[in-house]
Amino acid sequence: MAMFETDPVRPEAYREFERPLPEWFRGAALGIFVHWGPYSVPAWAEPTGELGAVPREQWYAHNPYAEWYANTIRIEGSPAHAHQQEVHGGAPYDDFLDQWKAEAFDADEVLAVVAATGAGYFIPTTKHHDGVTLWDAPGTDGRNTVARGPQQDLIGAFAEATRAAGLRFGVYYSGGLDWHFSDLPPIEHDGDPAPDDLAYAEYAHDHVIDLIDRYRPDILWGDIRWPDAGIAPGPKSLAHAFETFYARVPEGVVNDRWGESHWDFRTSEYVHGTAVEVGEAWENTRGIGLSFGHNRNETSEHLLSADEAVRLLVDVVSRGGNLLLNIGLEASGRIPELQRQTLEGLGEWNSRHGHAVFGARPEERLQASDDPWLRWTRTDDAVHAVIDQNGSVRLPDPDGLLDEQTARIGDTGVSAERVDGAILVDVADAATPVAISFRPLA
Structure with missing residues (x-):
């Protein structure tokens, strides 16, 4: 897959999508990411370290990403498995979907904090690896936030608030993993099986098309990869999804986590995959803490301070990239207080010195x-x-x-x-x- 590869090669069928990177994205400097889902209810992970700094043989059983909770609790002997047994009685993961009420969620309030940072774009997760969609996606049979849990189209609310705040709107979609649809064993090692069959490829294709048709996102931010059965051009292929996207949003961009296909910009994550950070078409992403999803175990020692966030942003821009900085919302919909402090401090600095980063080049x-x-x-x-x-x-x-x-x-x-x-x-x-x-x- 192109994700984290130093020199990926586009297949012939995807070369038609090559285009200059739009100036709006190149000069944005800062985007804000949001991870929010049923995993925000337990909000639990070990804060072991940054991706790229934790040995791979330890990563999955001791995963610091709270949004991977549905996988980690299925790994026998993992601390997350023990936590799920002791605190939640070994309950099924989907119980968290019904417990997730988003009772304090106000999209405009979230976007007010985001806009105050100076960010040029905002990207919420629409479906993470647990397979729960934050809109009433086709084929989900009610396993979404409109029918259960929050009982809201959360993506629609985010899209409206983002554009009202004057930012570009993007959507994250996990194409490479869906633990509910595929019903595969937990991932315990790099290279463990992921869904590659035609049924899943067409299911995911229909989701992406629906996101494009409903919300006209400026960014398609895929994750992990794309199922192999959906790569070859055809009526329900990834190529068709890209054709639809660029026809609807000519100035839109896609990242490099769609398998061996196409990308407009490369991505690194924390300190992993940094070899792609060259030129002026890349983005580094990380959480304010060690997790993307909200993690109750994180304290100030695990989170970027405002000054550290400033230095990270400036460093990334000085080398030609954008920073995609993540908020892990609480289940209620609130921004955790320590994360809010970092965002507000970053915004205060940008209000004084943003001329040195927004629209800047190395x-x-x-x-x-x-x-x-x-x-x-x-x-x-x-x-x-x-x-x-x-x-x-x-x-x-x-x-x-x-x-x-x-x-x-x-x-x-x-x-x-x-x-x-x-x-x-x-x-x-x-x-x-x-x-x-x-x-x-x-």
Whole structure:
């Protein structure tokens, strides 16, 4: 599959979908992801570490992703299995669907927090690997949030609120896994079986077409892969779904997790798959914590602080990518307080310094640094140094690319002088991280 492969190859039948990456996506810098489902009721996982940092032989039985709960509780001997027995009496997973009421859900309130971050797009999960759909998807026989649990079209509510807030709307869909439809054993190792049959491929195809027809998403964000039986072109193939998507949404984009088919941009996840982070058509995604779904076990030590989120965003943009940062909503529909604090802090920083990230490109002629922490970006009329220090700051500029007399923080000029191939800037009173902008000489 293209997911995480360094040099994937498009099959001939999918080359017709190649196109330039739309500028709206390239310059968005930040998107907000939401994982929400029946797994938000138990909201339980071991906070073991980031994807890519936990040994693969330990990952599945000690999965930090709460949204994988339906799989992890079926692994004998796993802590999640023990937790399900002890706390929930070994109840069937679908009991959580009926217990999930979303009683405090207000899509406009969620999107107000999202929009305040400066994000350009918003993507909720429409069907995760547990197979529960957050709209009345065809063929689900009532196993969806309209018939059960919240008894709402949650995707419709998100779509309306997203566009009212002025953001682009995307949809996440798990094409590679559906533990309910396929009824396969739990995944315990990389390479364990996933649904590849024609029945599932056509079922998933009908879901994606329905999402396109109802909500006209700007982004199709697939996950894991696509069933092999649905790859070859045909009336219910992935190729047909892409044809439908681009006909309805000509400026739409798709990611690279649709099996061996097509993508407009590559994706990495936490610190896994980072080899794809090259050029200007990639996106790094992660939760504010170690999980995408809400996890009661996560504390502040597991979550990005606002400053850490700022540094991550700036780092990603300085290398040419977008950041897709995830919220794990509580079952009630509320944003967990610690996650809200991170989002609000990120938004506050972007309100002052967002000119250094939104619509920005890498400035590759100037050298980034981790000690002291320094990243460079460029917009049409300025070069921006984002630093995590104050006092007298030394910004290396050995080739004299910047006009030190134009140094400013926001609209306020700051004292700067050129000394020995560098610019010394006085930012003694600035809160960090801080973006210092210059007019370029070259």
